Amino acid sequence: MELKKIFTTYKAEKITAIAFLVVIFGMLAGLFLTDHNIKEDFLKDYRTTILPGTPIIERIAGAIDSLELTIDSDTYKREDYIDFYGWVQKYLGKRVMVDIGYGELYKTKYGQITYAVPKQDVSEELESIYQLKKELDNYDIPLLYVQAPFKLTPEEQQLPENVKDYANENADRFLKGLDAAKIDYLDLRENYWSKGMTQNQLFFNTDHHWTINGAFQSYQEIVDTLNGEYGFRIDERYTDLNNFNQEVFQDYYLGSMGRRVGEPYAGIDDFTLITPKFETNYTVYERDYGAEKIFEGDFREAVLTKAYLAEGTPPETNRYAVYHGDNAELQFVNHKVQRSKILLIKDSFGLPIYSFLSTGVNEVTALDVRLFKDSVAEYAEKYDPDVVIILYNGDCFGDHMFRFKSR
Amino acid sequence: MLFTSLIFIVCYLPVVLILYYTVLRKHRKLQNFFLLIASLGFYAWGEPKFVFLLMLSISVNWIFGLAVARHRENTTWAKWIIFIMVAFNLSILYVFKYLMFTISNINRFWGTDFTVSKIILPIGISFFTFHAISYVIDIYRGKAEVQKNLFHVGLYIVFFPQLVAGPILRYSVIADQIMGRKETFEDFSQGVCRFLMGFGKKILLANNFALIADTAFSLHSTELSVSFAWLGAIAYTLQIYFDFSGYSDMAIGLGKMFGFHFPENFNYPYVSKSTSEFWRRWHISLGTWFRDYVYIPLGGSRVESSGRLFFNLFVVWSLTGLWHGASWTFLCWGLLYFVSISLEKVTNFEKLANGQVAVTIAKHVYTMLLVIFGWVLFRATTIAGAVSYLKTMLFLNGAQFLDGNTLVYLAENQLFLVLGILFSMPIAKAFSIWYEDKRSSGSPILTVAKMIVYPSTLLFLFFIAMSYIVKGSYNPFIYFNF
Secondary structure (H helix, E strand, C coil): CHHHHHHHCCHHHHHHHHHHHHHHHHHHHHHHHCCCCHHHHHHHHHHHHCCCCCCHHHHHHHHHHHHHHHHHHCCCCHHHHHHHHHHHHHHHCCCEEEECCCEEEEECCCCCEECCCCCCCCHHHHHHHHHHHHHHHHCCCCEEEEECCCCCCCCCCCCCCCCCCCHHHHHHHHHHHHHHCCCEEEECHHHHCCCCCCHHHHECCCCCCECHHHHHHHHHHHHHHHHHHCCCCCCHHHCCHHHEEEEEEEEEECCHHHHHHCHHHHCCEEEEEEEECCCCCEEEEEEECCEEEEEEECHHHHHCCHHHHCCCCCCCCCHHHHHCCCCCEEEEEECCCCCCEEEEEECCCHHHHHHHHCCCCCEEEEECCCCCCCCHHHHHHHHCCCEEEEEECCCCCCCCCCCCCCC | CCCCCHHHHHHHHHHHHHHHHCCCCCCHHHHHHHHHHHHHHHHHHHCHHHHHHHHHHHHHHHHHHHHHHHCCCCHHHHHHHHHHHHHHHHHHHHHHHHHHHHHHHHHHHHCCCCCCCCCCCCCCHHHHHHHHHHHHHHHHCCCCCCCCCHHHHHHHHHCHHHCCCCCCCCHHHHHHHHHHCCCCHHHHHHHHHHHHHHHHHHHHHHHHHHHHHHHHHHCCHHHCCHHHHHHHHHHHHHHHHHHHHHHHHHHHHHHHHCCCCCCCCCCCHHHCCCHHHHHHHCCHHHHHHHHHHHHCCCCCCCCCCHHHHHHHHHHHHHHHHHHCCCCHHHHHHHHHHHHHHHHHHHHCHHHCCCCCHHHHHHHHHHHHHHHHHHHHHHHCCCHHHHHHHHHHHCCCCCCCCCCHHHHHHHHHHHHHHHHHHHHCCCHHHHHHHHHHHHHHCCCHHHHHHHHHHHHHHHHHHHHHHHHHHHHCCCCCCCCCCC
């Protein structure tokens, strides 16, 4: 009776209030009932940001920041909220979205999600590569810089008209600097968009990386250069796509850009896995922080990290990293080929590249200088490769990618 | 902590509500003490060290309150206490808010080289200082009884809904509610709805307008087109309204959830037909505070000479400007209203040709232009920046008329702009009146429709706003200067 009376006036407001309470208490409960371990996440963040001996007030402020960060990242139904956000943006016809990490994300005229690269001063990067070149010259090791493309073409305005992307301009200035110092480079951008594949086939819609097919096309061009100008004799069968399996996984991959704006907005990518049809036999060494992991077997067993394609994994899984990624030092020893060694300094665009390159040479070792802290030149002297290749995409300047000295 | 943060929505608010309405339900004093502690925690979340300043302000003003109540009959003593209290509160405000500004201007104009280390402004200092002053003066004037309980004074000064962005509460309005309020589910429900409306205003409208305004005001004059300057100024006009009134809605709503009834702070200011009317509708709690504690004590409008009237207005509007921040732009913004309101008083502007449609439209256009130009002054970081921006708006900078920024930001925000302009007018209010009229005439369909549409709409907007917060979209806090 009492309840009936309560609801006779301001019913709509009361229904709203009850629903609101259900939502906020549900979210509070959800924080503790999901897979996330709030306490662990909080302590992890707190311990990495607050050093022992920090004054008490700063420690409190640090704890508050860490807790807030933990709540933000462990919010109940976080992914669903982001999907809902994406759905709303889609129906609002938005092409520009604010993003904590990138400032803004854009939907291009091809429906792809990307960020824009700001103008960068490349002089420090040039100075750094000049030094490396000088040291490698002392050891008689040739250096080839490979400019991988950024997601946006140099000629076409794919972004909203008030936004300018400087990735290609930055890369142009950098290559001009290499020209002036007579350092060899291969600019993959020159041919990348003109070989018949469309923008959507060359780059993932939901990720900032090139597709595996796009990477394979660039791999062929790199091999042509190595054979033509660096005395390599990589057999044609290793670059002929007909000698590779192509497994297409439909609606399978939500890349890093897509994860930021939600699947309803970004859509979902197909993922093509390219693996050799021919016989392979590898030993792969993965070295991080002084520890080593060894993988043995054929290309699928040793080179691929198949967990990224495991059955039942959600599309948010980083499929791109199936080509074995993000280690300080990664060495592929191909027991089926007995000649040539390549030392590759790479960013994430290098993942499929080193995997494919490893099929045609005896050894490829890849270093990621964001994680590798020793001197690249000294490493090269000991390793004695036939060539040192630096492969970076157009968004690599101003981001500690050129720290080649020991630190 | 901000009302629009995840930690507030999914942790702070549910925890405070559940403790308040369960274990403390039948203990008013404990409830008040708990709300005080919760409010101090709310403040400490963003400013741990300044919580001690807040506690100092509470304690000292509580003593001033006791002292002035004791000596109220002795005018001389009481006046001295009031003088010391005002000096104490304004000194705190001055040191934290205006000292750096003063020193930098002394150095600038007299060529001196005084140095003062950077002083961080405690958030909400102007609000809690004005609360404290109001408390002691209201006791002095006999408008409220002295509060002997220190924690209750503390609760009045720092109650979290109004702590960082107002409204500025008068002690006389709140005094009886501290012990005598009655929480009802009806009030609670209305409070939730009011909170949700404010939440939506802030996240969905104000924050999107902020993106446009912040871009426009960050551009160099050579990069700013005439159209984008106008779009930026209009966006800021909408941003500050929906942000500030959204915060006030949230504060009023949260207050109601705990049984408090706060006064309204905004009343559709952009429908005003004079700047005087604008200030009766904009940040009402600040305008009335200055009216009652500065303007009227100075003599108000009932003074013998027009010179004295203008002096009184000058003082009030200079202080109003400076209250918003220690900067020449805020002072000039305040003085702009001193000039316009003085002229309106002299010309009897508000009564001029009332009832004629063309005149009404002209008055509205004049008011909105002045308000928009005023916001440019308010938003710019320097006077020179404001002048340059205004010159672009008025085609005096040689800037191109249209550019990509205008087209893109218009296309991206067209719905928000339309909704912003519509909801800055009393459309929702008119609809509500129409609805109640129809409903009371006995239409059951309308009653049922409201029961479905109203909660669904508010919750749908709440989920959209939450998705923006979870996504981490742009969510500026614009009251750091206050």
